[in-house]
Amino acid sequence: MNEYPQSEWFKEWEKYIDKNILLLKNINNEFLIDKLGDSVVKFITKNCLEVKWNNHFILMALIRLDKNSVEKTILERLKMLHRNFKLFFADLNLESFNDEKFEQTLYKYYSEEIYLDHTSNKRTDFLKAYSSSSVLMKKWVENKFDSEKLKEFQNYLLPVFYYRRTEFKIRGKAEQKAKTKRKAETDAIVPHLPQIRVKANFRWNQINRLYQTYKKVLSNALENNQSFPVEFSYNEPEHINETHYFRLWSKRSFILNNPEKFSRSVLTSVRLGLDCYSAEKDSYFIEYLETKSTNSTEEFEGFWFQELLDRKLFAHKRMKLDDEGYEESLTFLKSIGYSENGGLYTNPYRSLHEGVLAPPRLISNWQCKADGHLFDIEPLYVGCTFGLLAIDILTTTGARINELLQINNTKECIKMKKVKDKICYSFMAIPKGRDLPEEFYISKQTMSILQIVAKMLKGQNESNNIPYVEYKGARKYLFKEEKPYYFQYNNRAMREDSTTQCIRFLLHGLYFETKNGKPVTIKSHLLRHAFATEAIQRQKIPIDIVAKLLHHKNFNTTAYYSAPTDTQIVESLNEYHDIIASYVDVDDMYLRSPESLQRELDEYIKKVGVFNKVLGGTCVTDFVCPTKMQCLGCKAKIPEPEQEDELLEVIKLSADMQKRFNKMGLEIEARKAKEMSKQARIELQEIDLIKRYREERKIETQFKLNPFR
Known part of the structure; x- marks a missing residue:
């Protein structure tokens, strides 16, 4: 057994943090510091080592880790507390948490007497973070150590202040506001769950036809030694009545056909085949020219992501203030719902996972040199395939997104049973707050999509097997071994945000709004709420069964998820009026x-x-x-x-x-x-x-x- 933690940051932290904290272990005699997530470590290293609450923060993070909090939750708590502690300590010249001015400041903050620009949500988030952290730290230390050892940690505990909920109005206001907003969004989504799933399938079919056509045209061009660019078109099925027109480029041919748009040195390198411009390192991409109706009398829609191409919203480059069309793009994003708590998601479709959605930097940089839209079809196909799998599972099981990321191609995960001469399927995943896997039942349709993903991953690696990779989702300390995860690409497992971006891209343009006319964006957790609400309110499935389907520990949580929406209340009232109008x-x-x-x-x-x-x-x-x-x-x-x-x-x-x-x-x-x-x-x-x-x-x-x- 190692005497000291093996983490590379241990020695750096040792200069600032009490060793008693750094050497804390879990029940398995493993150093807790070795299990901290990367994002938590980076935040602490960058922001918290030299502040007056450094020991408090490390201790709090390790305790939350030992209590099975996910990495994202730990990071959110640290950020929320750090932001306010910086304000309080600087404005009041505090030396420690034991200063009586600290408690006075907290009380005034919760009572909305100071920092008037802070919203009720911000104050409530801080209240939750501080209260839960201080109580958790106190209980954990008292239960773990005897009175002698307890003294070593006493100075590193956040003071516990017991306030009655009724003393402050902020919590009630913020909670009610959040619940009202979530329920209004759920109300907008619930009636459309089957349509969301169906639309995702039709769109995947469309991108798959383009991808397969691209591969055929490229293979034909290479086999027949055709010169690039190659212009081609193909027809959609009869019920769509559209024809799409493209050019297939190689990197070298694009430069040679646009000599006035490139420097002399680049042109020379291409002609001589130097470095990345050699024939062996050539790559291929397409230029989308236009879409026409096969029947000229009918209107056509084209690709659902056309406006994202126009606005370069899934390009590799991050949108910046000095970009052309920045303000216009922000207005567009806000109009379709990408704003929250006064902030704005400026890149909701921009994937940071290489090979998923975002085209290579080269294509993004060359867009201004082309007549049509340049894009690499493979990242779009990959993103849509992951999006299809995620949407299918989310809308049929109500699973959490980190439970999706756990699905892997092993006999321990994917279960097949023969029941009455029929093959049936499920997968095993560890739900939030648990340590052992539980079963999630899936359909034959879901299994067919898993097979599509498996084929895609094997093709990308030119292998008969899905690569074994390190898990990157929440609570990754539970998944130490590399496994053939389905949500991975370029030999790297996907994170929650990358998967969410795939969902957003595949469902872009499906417009939902609340009764107040506010646009609603589809999020994985919103689909989970919609699944629960539909199950209990429309299908009348008992709450204990829905709690089991959602893998909830607490029925109160299920009750909140599945509370009736305004529309459902009105519908129920109308049905009741119909009933009492009849003879009973x-x-x-x-x-x-x-x-x-x-x-x-x-x-x-x-x-x-x-x-x-x-x-x-x-x-x-x-x-x-x-x-x-x-x-x-x-x-x-x-x-x-x-x-x-x-x-x-x-x-x-x-x-x-x-x-x-x-x-x-x-x-x-x-x-x-x-x-x-x-x-x-x-x-x-x-x-x-x-x-x-x-x-x-x-x-x-x-x-x-x-x-x-």
Whole structure:
């Protein structure tokens, strides 16, 4: 066992930090400092080593790490506290936290008496960060050490100040504001979950057709020794009625065909084949010229990312104040929802992961020299493929984004079961706040997308295996071994922000707004909220089952996620008015005996069982049946196109039932039959879209060379 931590920053920190803190260990006798995330280490090294609260911060970070806080949470707490401590200590000339002026300052800050430019959200975030950190540190140290050892750490604890929540209005205001905002955004998203998933599939099909056509044209040009550029076009499927026009360039040909736009030294290097301009190091990219309607009388849409090309919003270069069109781009981003808490995401589509979305720097720099839009199709294809996989899992399982990043191509992760002659699938991941993996059930559709990703990764590495890489997501100390993760590229695992950018790019242009007219941007956690709300409020799945699906520890969290939206409240009220307008036998309801209620409960708790074949699809819950065996419309069911006939039969049957019940005067039963038909038709629509994008995926495009001649 090592006597000292092995981290390279240990010796540097040793000059400033008490050794008792640096040598703290976890229950496995491992040094905690060796497990700190890179972003936390960089922040502390750059900002906190020489401040008066340096020991407090290191101790707090290590304690949070030992309590299984994710790297992102630790970093956020450090940043929030550091920002305010700098203000307090500088303005009040404080020497330590024991100064009584410190507590007075905190009280005034929470009471909104000082720093009037700080928002309620900012004050509440600081209150949460300070309160939780001070209490956590005190409890952890007291539970870990005896009274003698405790003295060594006493001076490095943040003072605990016990304030009543009712003393300050800021927390209530900020929490209510945040909840109202999140619920308004959820309200805008919930009705469109199936459409979001379907749109992502259609768009992936479109980018895949372009990518496959590009590879065919390039292969044809190289085999036949054609000179570059090569002009080509291809037609989209008939229901799209569009023709796209491109030029295929090599790096050398682009320079030689635009000699007036390059320096003499570059031209000389190209002609002589020197350094990076040699024929062996040549690379290829395309220039998007235009899109036309195949039928000239119809309008056309082109690619969904056209305006992002126009504004260079996924280029490698970061947008800066002195860039041409900077203000116009900011206005555009704000109009589609990329502003939050007064700030603005100036690069929401700019990926920092090499080979994902962003084109090479060279292409970004050469854009001003081209007639059309230059882009490298491979990074776009890669980004859309990762985006498709993420959207599919987020909208069908409600998983967190860091749980997606854990999916890897090993038998310990991907599970296949044969249930009643049918192969069914799931993956294992460690949820937030846990240390052991739990099971997430996925569909055959999700598995097919995983296979697309696997093929892409194997092709990029020219291997039959997915590369083993180091995990880069939250809580990476839990994943010490390199694994063949699906979310990786260029031999480097992806982070949460890169995956989010892929989702944003694939869904760009889908416009959602709250009832107040504010634009809503799709975020992974918003999809999780929407999944929970849809499951409980529309599908009436019990909260304990949804908590299990979301892998929540606390039902209160699930209740917050799934609280009804304004739209759902109005819909429920309208349904209630419809019901009370009809005849209801109150005496019959009143006289229902406890024995009958018990029999209903016994029936209700029967399990359907994971992966059972049910009406119109496959059941994927391993808990009690969420809908009392009423499978139509249930979110615990995955629609299957192969079972379309069953839903068609339901529609016929429900029409007959409506007629019979109406003749018998059973109006409520007739409405139930009508609802059956409605749910079956909704599922048929989703199945129809699934069939369409599956069929579209099989289409092989035919390209035409020199389309302008």
